[in-house]
Amino acid sequence: MNGASLVARQFRYTNTAFWRNPASAFFTFAFPLMFLVIFTTLFGNSDAVIGGETMKTSTIFVASMAAFSVITACYTNIAISVSFSRDQGILKRLRGTPLPGWTYLTARVVHATAIALVLVAICAAFGALVYEASLPTGMSLVRFLVALLVGAASFAALGLAITAAIPNADASPAIVNASILPLLFLSGVFVPITDDAPGWIDVISKVFPVRHLVDSMNAGFLGTPFRWSDVLVIGLWGLAGLVMASRFFTWEPRK
Amino acid sequence: MSERVIDVRGLRKAYGDMVAVSDIDLHVDRGEVFALLGPNGAGKTSTTEILEGYRSRTAGEVSVLGYDPASRAAAFRERIGIVLQSTGVDPFLTVRETIDMYAGYYPRRRSTGEVIGVVGLDEKADTRVNKLSGGQQRRLDVAIALAGDPDVLFLDEPTTGFDPSARRNAWEIVRNLTAIGKTVFLTTHLMDEAQYLAHRVAVISRGEIVAEGPPDTIAGRDRMLSHIRYRLPEGAPSPPAWGQTVEPDGSFTVRAEDATRMAHEITGWALERGFSLERLEVSQPSLEDVYLELTDGEGSP
Numbered sequence: 001m002n003g004a005s006l007v008a009r010q011f012r013y014t015n016t017a018f019w020r021n022p023a024s025a026f027f028t029f030a031f032p033l034m035f036l037v038i039f040t041t042l043f044g045n046s047d048a049v050i051g052g053e054t055m056k057t058s059t060i061f062v063a064s065m066a067a068f069s070v071i072t073a074c075y076t077n078i079a080i081s082v083s084f085s086r087d088q089g090i091l092k093r094l095r096g097t098p099l100p101g102w103t104y105l106t107a108r109v110v111h112a113t114a115i116a117l118v119l120v121a122i123c124a125a126f127g128a129l130v131y132e133a134s135l136p137t138g139m140s141l142v143r144f145l146v147a148l149l150v151g152a153a154s155f156a157a158l159g160l161a162i163t164a165a166i167p168n169a170d171a172s173p174a175i176v177n178a179s180i181l182p183l184l185f186l187s188g189v190f191v192p193i194t195d196d197a198p199g200w201i202d203v204i205s206k207v208f209p210v211r212h213l214v215d216s217m218n219a220g221f222l223g224t225p226f227r228w229s230d231v232l233v234i235g236l237w238g239l240a241g242l243v244m245a246s247r248f249f250t251w252e253p254r255k
Numbered sequence: 256m257s258e259r260v261i262d263v264r265g266l267r268k269a270y271g272d273m274v275a276v277s278d279i280d281l282h283v284d285r286g287e288v289f290a291l292l293g294p295n296g297a298g299k300t301s302t303t304e305i306l307e308g309y310r311s312r313t314a315g316e317v318s319v320l321g322y323d324p325a326s327r328a329a330a331f332r333e334r335i336g337i338v339l340q341s342t343g344v345d346p347f348l349t350v351r352e353t354i355d356m357y358a359g360y361y362p363r364r365r366s367t368g369e370v371i372g373v374v375g376l377d378e379k380a381d382t383r384v385n386k387l388s389g390g391q392q393r394r395l396d397v398a399i400a401l402a403g404d405p406d407v408l409f410l411d412e413p414t415t416g417f418d419p420s421a422r423r424n425a426w427e428i429v430r431n432l433t434a435i436g437k438t439v440f441l442t443t444h445l446m447d448e449a450q451y452l453a454h455r456v457a458v459i460s461r462g463e464i465v466a467e468g469p470p471d472t473i474a475g476r477d478r479m480l481s482h483i484r485y486r487l488p489e490g491a492p493s494p495p496a497w498g499q500t501v502e503p504d505g506s507f508t509v510r511a512e513d514a515t516r517m518a519h520e521i522t523g524w525a526l527e528r529g530f531s532l533e534r535l536e537v538s539q540p541s542l543e544d545v546y547l548e549l550t551d552g553e554g555s556p
Contacts, residue, residue: 009356009359010356013345013348013352013356016347016348016352017345017347017348020347020348020383021347085343088342088343089339089341089342089343090342090343090344090345092309092339092342093337093339093342093343093344093399095309096307096308096309096332096335096337096339097332097357097360097361097403098329098332098333098360098361098362098403099360100329252309
């Protein structure tokens with residue numbers, strides 16, 4: 001079998017197992033939607049002019065939750081579930097088979113990316129149907145999808161990379177959340193960053209990839225300017241994650 | 256001339272200053288069951304994991320099926336099966352799906368149904384892994400290792416947690432494998448397992464192989480003195496001096512070179528005086544006796 005069909009085959013098993021863990025699957029999907037409902041309820045859903053168009057303010061939250069979905073499904077989920085697979089010896093066993101390690105990890109990345117796409121689609125559909133949020137169309141949709149795919153793959157690579165810093169599975173949720181939650185706040189995922197915010201927040205958010213993902217999602221939903229430089233920064237982080245993962249990823253439980 | 260499947264010369268593994276494996280030699284021929292015995296920390300796992308390709312070595316030559324395991328060549332891994340001491344599988348897949356998945360990694364695979372039959376999980380074929388008992392999961396581990404029809408099977412304490420009848424079944428599985436030319440490298444802390452399964456055993460202690468040979472004759476076991484144990488009934492006269500020692504429970508043990516003659520003498524003495532010996536027992540030193548002597552009470556096996 002060639003690499004692609006091995007990945008496809010592994011993807012199927014990963015997917016089967018994912019849906020058979022209903023608690024995990026449910027919360028992966030419920031989380032972004034829950035935040036969308038909370039934010040729209042808290043901040044209201046009025047008309048506003050954004051990017052030259054009149055739209056519902058719920059669109060802002062749909063865009064934020066699209067970014068959040070990508071990060072949950074790819075970064076958080078991969079980092080935690082791979083840490084558990086490592087601790088349970090699943091990875092070590094695989095390492096003893098002829099399956100090339102990269103095909104297994106690629107299948108997990110592809111699966112996480114697929115879940116992220118479905119999540120974003122659900123958020124967008126829910127926002128449009130329930131809150132009359134605007135959706136990307138035309139070229140803006142194409143650019144949005146490119147940014148989405150690059151974002152998903154990059155955050156998945158970063159999720160694999162961070163497992164090298166996780167000593168055991170029990171510590172994984174704490175480490176993963178500590179590494180991502182501050183950035184989510186500093187990058188305007190939950191709370192919009194106003195012009196009064198101190199300059200260092202702006203600097204930090206521009207260095208790390210989360211803000212760039214949020215901006216790309218905003219460009220799709222809100223019609224704000226789309227910048228390929230955002231996609232580039234995200235992609236570079238993804239590449240860095242890939243390099244780190246290929247150097248430091250371990251298949252055996254840490255002692 | 257038998258075919259060398261595993262050949263190890265001067266293998267050394269050091270972790271910093273700590274030498275885990277100190278220049279050992281060993282070999283396993285095709286169709287053999289070879290058991291490596293030793294206390295925890297004696298170098299068993301290091302040796303096994305070097306042979307499996309999990310760990311690099313510090314020095315020495317290692318060849319498994321003609322490959323250097325450290326190269327991690329796919330062609331090498333296609334021909335070995337590994338049952339690790341502690342290992343997991345996805346809890347949400349069924350037994351059949353799990354074996355199918357692993358079988359798919361190998362070019363030469365056994366049919367999933369057949370493998371399930373070999374380990375006796377037929378009734379659990381469509382059960383999810385997280386619904387299996389500990390012993391059933393261990394059998395699944397063995398099934399996964401067999402899925403790629405390996406030439407060499409590494410079994411690291413394969414029957415830990417088995418009840419006695421499941422253990423017997425597992426042993427039969429291993430015996431049947433050697434009947435079709437498979438080679439088995441076994442580590443175990445169960446002496447009866449090594450006694451029953453292994454054609455040859457090696458005892459490793461503090462990183463060195465201290466004895467090696469067939470379980471019946473290792474370390475001169477066959478030349479060691481037999482033990483004859485008995486108890487005297489109430490009111491029996493004192494026996495002559497046979498060199499017996501008194502055990503804590505009041506029974507006597509006589510060590511004899513020729514057990515037949517000595518037992519005859521003891522029982523003859525009792526019969527002449529018109530009484531029977533209680534709990535009469537004649538035994539050879541067990542593999543465990545030899546093992547404990549060799550490892551010098553270094554720890555549990």
